[in-house]
Amino acid sequence: MEGLAFYALYYLAAAVLAVIVSQRIGLGSVVGYIAAGVLIGPVFQISVAGSGYLEQFSEFGIVMMLFLIGLEIDPDMVWRLRDKLIGLGGLQVVATIAAVAAAGVGLGLSWQQSLLFGFVAALSSTAIVLQTLEEKGLLRSDGGQASFAVLLFQDLAVIPMLACIPLIAGSGHASSSGHGGAALLADLPGWASAILTLAAVGVVVAAAHFLSRPVFRTIALLGLREVFTAAALLVVVGITVLMSAVGLSPALGAFLGGVVLANSEFKHELQNDIEPFKGLLLGLFFMTIGAKIDPETLLANWITVVAATLGLIAVKALVLFPLAWFFRVRGPAGWLFAFGLAQAGEFGFVLLTIAGDRGLLSPSIVSVSVLVITFSMVLTPLLFALSNRIVVMLERRGRHHRDADQPEKGTIILAGVGRFGQIVNRMLLANGHKPVVLDYRADVVDNVRKFGVKSFFGDAGRPDLLESAGLAHAALLIVAIDDKDRATEIVAYARRSNPGIQIIVRAYDRLHHYKLVDAGADHIIREVFDGSVQAAGIALESLGMHPYEVEKRKTVFIDQDTAGLARMATLVDGDVPAANNPEFIAGFNDIGKVIENAMMGYRSGYDEMVARGWNAPDAASIHVPRSAGPDRPS
């Protein structure tokens, strides 16, 4: 117990500390975890390649991540990405293997070793890239989608690669490696193992499809939260065990399981339950990578390591960039894609370990290669930053050439043309106003270009993009993106950079509303409020209320709610975050006293406000003195 607590203390402390520091200086959590790994390396003594228990444990992080990704996948998206998945992914893998293997042979390695290095280099880091894309909110952008498709293909490609190693290594007998050691299949003929492998995949799919629902329902009925969590973890662990047993990648199996469960009604529970485990275990995984940085090997071979790392990144980027261009992933998306995927990945460790066990590589080569992979992974955030830099630079240069494209004074900027922004855009266009549109999906951007709308492709949260859209001279900014934190940032930035601008922004909920007030928005539209009031009104009508009465009741309801919101907003103190403001918390649910009372059954106040007006006089006859005063009705 003491030992465990000690390790946990070390792990958590290092993680918390390093991640905070790294986030603060803008490097993202991945670098933080890796740095924490370097810090704790000596304590855990996992600096040797292929260290066992902890690393395997942490690989659950990757498995869970792919499970979660699978849950998020809709078949439509995969279908849409099919040519990128197979074409771009396939060509990327083949071309990288070819380039690296040729270089290897050129450098005097044996063809087997060269091929193996080709395999290692062809794979990118699913964990780091997806985590980074998600953190930056770029997963759904064009570049993000292409990256995702290629990563998915690479994860699939690991299977034949693993199968190849014994072939190219000759029959040097395998010691048990812990990874992909197809223990169950070791003694079976090829066809039998193929059938068994397929059967295992079938079991995962069938179980997820047929068994999960009744099982989850039963557990849900029990009402025991933690049992549900346990069951969710059981799914992931079960898939891992089964897949490892037949020598398939557990990550891939988990991904499949996730896809099958994607349209189950328990999707969100599963997500919520696994998410925190994924986060921590993924962190642990990155830390084990950090811990692999062995100072001695590094010092002895630092020139080789640096040269090989830079060479690896260069080759990968050089393969990725033209391929991306060929598959119409161009401009900012292309740079993001080429640099984002230019590192080697976690499966590289697995391949190296097995190759070492098979005697294909000497232990010293393995540890140097591990360092190279590690460094390429550590450099990923820098690569992302680099791609961003290049995009910004190119845009600047481009703008000098195209002065005509400079937005005029008094423009409207519309950030985000998704479901919300699209309607705003249509309405503006229909009324003769052409906004400058920002969005990170190229198809959307192309779409609005048809109407002569000036559009900028990219993440609307990027200050430089806002500036190039003409923020400094714009009269109106409409923030219609669905990412609330980003929306708040944009508002705050825009207010600072152009104090006179009118800002209209889409709010996610009440709390977001207050944050936006804080950030300096002028008009805040709660995204579902109007629609919900509308639905409630139709409900009242369906229940037999007169439509005009419904209209009046809706109006009072909206007025009261909005007034409550405004009252609360005055309590928002720019310096004190809302969460620390007691007055604010006390009144947080001020949806208007009148409505609140009405909800509890005391409707007289509400009724009175609705019914005010059209009151007939009480007196039977209203007498007006003939001489004085204006006439009044009677």
Added chain:
Amino acid sequence: MRILVLFAHPAQRKSSINVAMAANAKSLEGVTFVDLYSEYPRFSIDVDREQRRLMEHDLIVFQFPVFWYSTPALLKQWQDLVLEYGFAYGPNGKMLAGKHALACVTTGGSRSDYAEDGGNRRVVEQFLYPLEQTATLCGMEYLPPFVLFSANHLDDDSAQQHIHSYPRLLTALRDDRFDLTGVRLLPSFGSSDLIELMRD
């Protein structure tokens, strides 16, 4: 005659007379009943549809309580939007010509209030004059209004009498059993005049 009733009352929860009258008119066969505040709670009147309705009927009945010596707001909006130039009036606007218009109103003021020497200093027809002239301009024949005075202070019997005479008036008009010549001689009429004006 094909009858169209355009009913306007914005506070039907508070109505004691008009809603009861409307309920009786609604169920009449051969009478098209329109609750304007129900169809256009947001005042966005469908002009084409309203014009089509007008053309499909011979007698347009405006049923409303008198509010500030005038029609409720939506009925005014209806006039402003539906009676278009080129449709209802103007050299080519003859679509309503030859039709009849009838106002069926309730007032808070008593009969004696609506008199030259009463509290309101005019008879009720005079307050309805804008409606009358509107109908006339559109080439319609404006009939004397069907009025209920003191609508808020009626004993049960008089209230019931009015409520029941309203559908009888409408069916008589529908079946051409109503003495149009006789009614033209009156400035306005009420439920007590009906017996004399109905023929069988």
